[in-house]
Amino acid sequence: MATSPDPVIVFLLLVLAGVALLSLALALRHRLAFRIAMRNVRRGGVRTAILVLGLLVGTTIICGSQVVGDTVNELSLHYTYIADGLNDESIYNASPNGSYTAFPYTVYAQLEANVSHAPYVAGLAPEYIGLTQVYDLTTSIPQTDLNLIGVNGNQSQQLGNFVTDSGQSISGPPPGQVLLDDQAASMLNASVGDHVRLYGPTPVTTTIGAIVHDDDRGGFLTAGLGIAGNAFVDLPTAQKLQDAPGLVNYISVTNTGSQKTGVGESDTVSAELNASLATIPGASGLKVNETLKGDLANAATSGSSVSTIFFVLGLFSIAAGALLIVGIFVMLAEERKGEMGMLRAVGLTRRELIYGFYFEGLAYSAGSALAGTALGVGVGYGLTYAFSQLLAGQGLTAAAVLGSFTFTQQTLVVSYVAGFLLTLVTVVAASWRASRLNIVRAIRDIPEPPHAVRTYTILAVLGAVLSVLGGLLFATTFQGTSSVSLPLIGGTMLILGVSLVGSRFLLNRWVFSAMGVGFLLWAGVGPLQQAVLGSAHTGGIEVVFVHGITMVTGALVLYIFNAPLVLRGVSALGGGKGKVSPVTRVALAYPSRQPTRTTVNLAIFSLVVFTLVAIATFGATVAANLENTVTDESGGYTFFGFSAAPIPDLPGMIQNNSSLNAYFSEAVPLITGGIYVNGSGFGSPLGDSVYAAPLGQGAASDFYTTNAFPFTATANGWSASQVMAELKANQTVALVDQSFAAATANVGGGAPSGGSHPSVDIGQAVEVRDPLTGNASRVTVIGILTEGVIPGIWLNPALAGRLGYHSETSYFLSVRAGVSASHAAQLAKAAFFPWGLVLFNFADLLSLSINTTLGFIALLQIFVGLGLAVGIAGMGILALRAVVERRREIGMLRASGFTQRMVLKSFFLEYSFITLLGIGIGTVLGLLIVYNLAHSPSAAASGVSTFAIPYWNLLLILLLSYGFAMAAVAVPSIKASRLPPAEAVRALE
């Protein structure tokens, strides 16, 4: 069956066809302009190559980011299909803390009978899912944190077969045997035939029947932290192990059709199952979840999110690329002033000159967009390869990441058309500007006369319109929770509009200098923005772009209107006391007298370096806050742990075990369970975890006086110790984790199901209810913890007991100074193996997450660094043009006594000035944006308190940016210095 074409592709191809037809019509009508343009394209050589290089960067960035998005999407889909297998829907009753509540097997049997003739249901499989610990009696290796999946092979044929390492197909776990997945087998160093003991309320000894792949059937992919793999047993074994005879806690549903087509009927099947469940006794609380459909949607979102991050940060390079195009075409126009004058003299109209540039630009755009798209695919592959190295071993395999490398037709078409149109539009704008050159003035290098009053009147009208629009945008968005970008753009438009109006009446220098300062203050001074906008606004990655563009524009405008001042300062530095260096004089004269091309190159370097510095500094700040984060999240403890069964007096057992006692200094047991929390604005009760530290246990440390958990907010301005003392003494108070804080909750952080997490305020009363006993109480929130790693609500231990919580299955542990935390963990896990103790090292947990973030940041830096190619191309073109343009001046300098070295120095100094100024602007503003971010309310709420400058990284950025720029100007500069003076003085362009 023929598939219908993608409407996006069709639309873009139509746009392309429209441009082609329009261009053809114009070419036929303006043949002379077309012919001249084609000749100009062919006359290129090295210069055409540089031109195309400059032009293709934008397309490369667009395409590269899209390919990364496609690949991440494909990778997410790949793992989603593995993780969910043929499990299209799942039926379970999730308890507040996320575990599954058991229900009678008869519910499954009745449901199976009810839907046996349903058209889209292929089959149902009852399962018992939980956690277990396994001891390999052959290798003597214990492992405490495995998923236990009890399922009968004969009841789950529709889920497909397991595949062993030897390629054998097995329908399901045979009775008396356990199947381990690769990960679990590796952790246990297990082999087929090993005897193993599975632990639960009733331990079971069994044999490893096979080691199976985590593929479509293996399911339950365990990329999560701390989970060591899967152990599959038949249902009766699981029920025996968990002491749950006749009970299951999960029903897996497979739709008809393949894995990819079956999901299409998920809504219909869900409705049918829900209707059927409603009629079955004992099915209360069971819910049908469209597992595969939901996971596929999440996978698509993650691909899109990554693509967006790359694209938005790539926008700086795209903007730099657009500026380069403007620079190139303006310079081309200047270079061809004589020819243009001649063409005008023989009768070509101004419009035909524009068409000439348009046709030339059309050829460059078409070619460079094609090359840029191809290069973008290559860049996408390079980034995928880097991802594969970065993420390998963190639940993903390098082969899977590389195998997921892909790009869609839509990506290619969108990249090509977007790159082509971006280039063409910029070329047309630059051509229009070029055609406005007064040929006589241009040839004689007579300065353009000041703009007529009428021009300023038009600008003032434009400014008034901008002011009104900006004011409206600001007024409607400065309060509330919209993206902070909107009021920022509104304010920026207002400043720009007022400045344009002001330019009608006041001196340009003062008005636009004030505008530049205004932009810098508005986007660059965090406290000012917070004072005006408050801290309720949200924002994504686009905020960085909006802030960045505003600040860089402000800095450039400030420079343009105060260049002589800057140059005077630099000249004074370069000349030394009393003596003026002729090299410095000449080198700095050109940037100040050729503001357009200088500003274009400055802007390019500023934008690219800004992004590089911001990303590097962000990474360094994240790393620097690691220590703070570990302290904030851990409360000063080394481990957080939990056990499958309560460990009686864990602190006492540690104290009485000499080897454990040598390693552990503190142990705090915690009463733990699932709880419902409800309050004003919650909508429905929130399922969460509850924690309470019991009092008066002999060897246990006093949690309330020894923990070091900080708070984002406390009642009555209490200190952390006062809050803890209150919690210890008062049964009507509670603490909540960071996910309840307004700043975090509003952006959806910490949401248990991807939705928005309800927020609470200090002093707010909430109801807490134990779902098992039904006991409830109202408590007042007196503290919001900074930590978010252990989500939940903290209650007074007496209140917890009153509600029905008695089970001590969570623990904080601290190691003594100087001992190995990992060895301590091994000892504790071995000692408490029968209870299934699982320990998480806070530092490892956070550093793993932060290392992944830093790796991602490094990749972003490489990607954004591609923008440096724009700067390098810009510098190269600038220098090439300068050699041609200044031949006679170089000759005169040589006649005046300049040595070759002095000419060379003057060229290098000139481009060094532009490059270093651009790098300086980019660096300062890049640091500033991260500084503001690190000092924002949301950063404070997340426990970020340190702003770090990555000096070595910045030095590397400086050296690479400067080094590449100088390399680009080296050849033209050397060429300039070696011009024979006699030829140079008589040179005519």
Next chain:
Amino acid sequence: MEEEVVVRGEGVWKIYGSGETAVPALQGLDIQIRRGEMVAFMGPSGCGKTTFLNCFSGLDDITRGTVTLEGTNIHAMTDNEKSRYRAKRTGFVFQSYNLLPVLSAVENVEMPLLVAGVTGRESRQKATAILTDLGLGDRLHHRPSELSGGQQQRVSLARALVSRPAIVWADEPTGNLDEEGSKAVTALLRRLNRDYQQTIVVVTHDPEVAAACDRTVHMRDGKVQP
């Protein structure tokens, strides 16, 4: 007198290209110019006037022969030595002025002084003085594009003379000027030659310029016509 000769060329050949395409621009030129003399070199287009100026001033190399300026063989110098010599002992005036468009009049004029190592303050004083002397006291800070052709050529002259060079080389200094401007510049050259006692070598095909000089050398096909 022998010691008064500041420019001496003996058997100077300049050949462009080689083999069958070789073009002799100067053919065994023998020239002597005395200190304080103002000499015009005339001849039809392509006779080798500009080549003579370039080769004798050290801007271009010669193929054979010797050129001595103030007793020193200019072509025995390295490129850097030639540059230093030009900075201190010679000045140039060109038909198209060759002012640096990004520098003001006074900045253009003080450039040779700065190259020669004179301090900024002294350079500025001397440049201002000579421009004022040439009637451009009110145009000191104007850029070349803001000056007329005659004014630009006067700036060019000021630049050539400001370091009090031993020899000033002028290549068609009036070529781009109208009649009035041409007369003014010629008179100026003559006055400067007298006032500052500088040797001025002018390549021109303007008879009025030649008439203002102490003597005229006629060239044809790269040779001096008797």
